[in-house]
Amino acid sequence: GLPESVTIWEVGPRDGLQNESAIVPVEAKAEFVERLVAAGLPVVEATSFVHPRWVPQLADSDELVELLVRRQGRDGRRHPVLVPNERGLQRAIDLGCQHVAIFGSATETFAQKNLNRSVDEQLAMFEPTVTRALAEGMDVRAYVSMCFGDPWEGEVPVGQVVRVGRQLLDLGASQLSLGDTIGVGTAGHVTALLDAFNAAGVGDDRLAVHFHDTYGQALANAHAALRHGVRTFDASAGGLGGCPYAESATGNLATEDLVWMLHGLGVATGVDLEALVATSTWMADVLGRPSPSRVVAALAG
Ligand code: HMG
Ligand code: MG
Numbered sequence: 001g002l003p004e005s006v007t008i009w010e011v012g013p014r015d016g017l018q019n020e021s022a023i024v025p026v027e028a029k030a031e032f033v034e035r036l037v038a039a040g041l042p043v044v045e046a047t048s049f050v051h052p053r054w055v056p057q058l059a060d061s062d063e064l065v066e067l068l069v070r071r072q073g074r075d076g077r078r079h080p081v082l083v084p085n086e087r088g089l090q091r092a093i094d095l096g097c098q099h100v101a102i103f104g105s106a107t108e109t110f111a112q113k114n115l116n117r118s119v120d121e122q123l124a125m126f127e128p129t130v131t132r133a134l135a136e137g138m139d140v141r142a143y144v145s146m147c148f149g150d151p152w153e154g155e156v157p158v159g160q161v162v163r164v165g166r167q168l169l170d171l172g173a174s175q176l177s178l179g180d181t182i183g184v185g186t187a188g189h190v191t192a193l194l195d196a197f198n199a200a201g202v203g204d205d206r207l208a209v210h211f212h213d214t215y216g217q218a219l220a221n222a223h224a225a226l227r228h229g230v231r232t233f234d235a236s237a238g239g240l241g242g243c244p245y246a247e248s249a250t251g252n253l254a255t256e257d258l259v260w261m262l263h264g265l266g267v268a269t270g271v272d273l274e275a276l277v278a279t280s281t282w283m284a285d286v287l288g289r290p291s292p293s294r295v296v297a298a299l300a301g
Contacts, residue, residue, distance in 0.1 A: 005268035007232045008255060009177070009208060010041040012283075014048055014082060015252055016240025018057050022287045026060045030067045032283055033079060036237060039275035041255070045101070046079035049088035065095045080141060084115060085125050089133055100133050101177075102126045103143040104168050106161045109152040110145055110181070123167055130171040142173035143210065147193060148185035158196045166200060176207055177234055180221065183214030183250060187224035194228045204229035211253045213239060213292075218253035219261055226267070233258055238280030238291035254293030256280065273299070 013033050017024055024032075029047075036044045046068065052059035061081065068076030080099035083089045092100050104122050105111035111119050126142075133140050146153075147161045165176050178193065190209070197207060209225040211218035211234070222233055239254030259271045277299045284291045291297065 002226065002265055002267055003231060005270070006226070006262065007042055008258065008269050008271065009232055009234045010036050010044045010237060010255060011210075011234050011252060012036065012044075012237035012240045012255065014045040014058070015234075016236040016238075018048065018055050019241040019251070020057060020287055023057060024286060026063050026067060028283075028286050029060070029064050030071060032237075032279070033064075033068060034071065035275070035279040035282070037075075039279055040269070040271040041237075041276075042270060044079050046081055048082035048084075049091040050082065050084055062091060062095065065092075065097060069096070080139075082143075083129060083133075086129050086132065089129050092138075093136055097138070099139045099141070101141040101143060102129060102168065102171075102173065103145065104164060105145045106156055106164045107146045107150040107153050110150055114145065119164060123171075126168070127171055130173065134172050140171075140173045141175045141177060141208075142168035142171070143177045143179055144168060145179040145181045147178045148180045148189055149182060151182055158193050161193060162196050162200050162202075165197065166202065169202060169206065174206075175232065176202070177210045177232075178207060179210040180212055180218075183212035183218065185211065185221055186215075186217055187220050190221045190224040191228055194225065194230065205231065208232035208234060210234035212241075212250060213253050214250045219257055222253060222258055223261065226262075226265075237276060238283055238296055239293040240280075240283065240287075240291075251292060254280075254291070254295065256293050256295035256299070260295045 047061035047064050048058045077096045081097050083100045111122050115122050144165045149155050169176050211221045235255040235258045236252035237255045239251040241251030280291050280296050281300045
């Protein structure tokens with residue numbers, strides 16, 4: 001049967017804004033995080049401590065966390081941040097962050113393009129990063145990207161994803177988020193991948209799903225994962241991320257679309273949908289373009 005409640009891991013400020021062409025002022029980012037928290041999102045991933053040349057949209061990450069701490073006190077340190085390596089982790093430690101996420105790739109091509117490393121080399125980079133983070137008492141999440149398809153390598157074999165995913169978990173991460181980075185996955189593939197992880201000894205309780213909506217399958221995929229037993233769902237307020245006018249990439253599953261489906265199923269999320277829609281409508285104004293979310297379009301006043 002379905003659970004009484006699930007956890008939504010909000011990634012709009014990080015995965016959403018990292019892909020928007022507009023540069024959002026740091027004050028607006030802090031307000032965005034605060035409004036998402038106020039709307040009831042239990043986890044709001046705030047930013048990334050990566051090289052600013054690789055992701056200029058998040059070049060203000062130190063400043064953002066400082067601002068959040070100034071405005072929210074200790075709670076400002078609770079928001080997860082992405083760190084690819086020890087340099088990024090040190091920045092997070094210096095600011096007192098308590099939750100970090102590493103992000104690996106299931107494919108060689110994307111590992112090179114995203115991290116300038118091979119699949120094996122990315123592990124060598126993550127290993128000391130996770131060891132140090134755990135020694136600092138931090139919680140560590142791991143992402144694995146290109147779990148379904150890769151734009152250069154095509155369909156990604158399930159066994160390859162399970163192998164890399166297990167390696168990341170074995171470093172000591174508490175949870176593995178399975179990323180459909182380019183949004184090509186379908187519900188049957190989701191079920192097959194989750195079955196393969198379970199067969200390899202990784203239960204759904206250690207897994208999260210992270211869908212992008214390029215082919216309009218993200219909600220169906222989330223439903224398949226929910227029915228399978230997954231209880232943590234990544235989503236991005238308003239479906240932020242990737243320009244809908246560019247053909248290559250679209251945003252994550254919109255948090256509003258996910259909440260609408262879950263509440264319809266009687267699965268609690270703690271999210272106040274009206275407050276969330278108001279937040280996404282406000283952010284759409286900041287970005288100067290409408291939200292691609294159907295639920296936002298339907299509910300916005
Ligand atoms: P590199 O060029 O190989 O780095 O990049 P390096 O280790 O050779 O160091 C080069 C210079 O960068 C050095 O400076 C380092 O100090 C500096 P120099 O000595 O030359 O002056 N440096 C840093 N500076 C600031 N912060 C750091 C940092 N690290 C090194 N953390 C690196 C390797 C990993 C740094 C680079 O490839 C990078 O930053 N990549 C980030 C890419 C990224 O953020 N992608 C988006 C997130 S992944 C995603 O969105 C997918 C996800 O949503 C799930 C899904 O959808 O599938 C999670
Ligand atoms: Mg993503």
